Amino acid sequence: MHRIRQCTLCAQDLPLPPKPILQVDSNAKILIAAQAPGLLAHDAGRPFDDPSGDRLRRWLGVSPQQFYDPTLFALLPMGFCYPGTRVGGDLPPRPECAPKWRQEVLEYLEQIELTLIIGQYAQAYHLPNGKKTLTERVQNWRNHLPQQLPLPHPSGRNNRWLAKNLWFEKEVVPALQHRVQEVLMGCA
Numbered sequence: 001m002h003r004i005r006q007c008t009l010c011a012q013d014l015p016l017p018p019k020p021i022l023q024v025d026s027n028a029k030i031l032i033a034a035q036a037p038g039l040l041a042h043d044a045g046r047p048f049d050d051p052s053g054d055r056l057r058r059w060l061g062v063s064p065q066q067f068y069d070p071t072l073f074a075l076l077p078m079g080f081c082y083p084g085t086r087v088g089g090d091l092p093p094r095p096e097c098a099p100k101w102r103q104e105v106l107e108y109l110e111q112i113e114l115t116l117i118i119g120q121y122a123q124a125y126h127l128p129n130g131k132k133t134l135t136e137r138v139q140n141w142r143n144h145l146p147q148q149l150p151l152p153h154p155s156g157r158n159n160r161w162l163a164k165n166l167w168f169e170k171e172v173v174p175a176l177q178h179r180v181q182e183v184l185m186g187c188a
């Protein structure tokens with residue numbers, strides 16, 4: 001993973017110097033496949049170290065200590081560096097990152113029992129033949145358990161989606177918390 005942290009593949013296309021951010025350990029049990037670090041995560045040097053991470057940890061029913069334990073959770077974005085912003089949010093993950101590194105890291109993560117697939121970019125990669133929209137993929141969450149679970153991004157930018165899709169917090173979040181606890185109890 002040292003090579004990834006030294007990567008400068010897309011440096012010329014980033015708004016800030018490259019700072020690959022991920023959390024991996026070969027013993028991790030839960031993989032969080034996400035999009036790309038936001039500015040706050042870039043500044044902190046730690047994935048989901050922002051309000052979206054707080055929401056995600058609430059959805060998972062875990063403490064920050066559990067979440068940032070690399071033997072429990074692998075945090076693997078589609079793009080490792082902050083891509084910059086555009087009107088309405090962050091830019092998509094840089095397209096060079098996943099083809100260069102993703103398969104190598106996924107092979108390293110041999111103990112994964114549950115993959116949480118957050119946001120449209122991660123879902124397009126991990127569920128390429130699935131439903132067409134994020135809402136359709138998340139609505140079909142039961143078809144993916146116990147190994148995978150597609151989720152919306154926990155960003156505040158998705159508050160409208162969450163308000164429109166109340167079934168997510170009523171149905172999906174409790175099932176997610178139950179499955180996470182099942183996996184973590186097996187780690188004890």
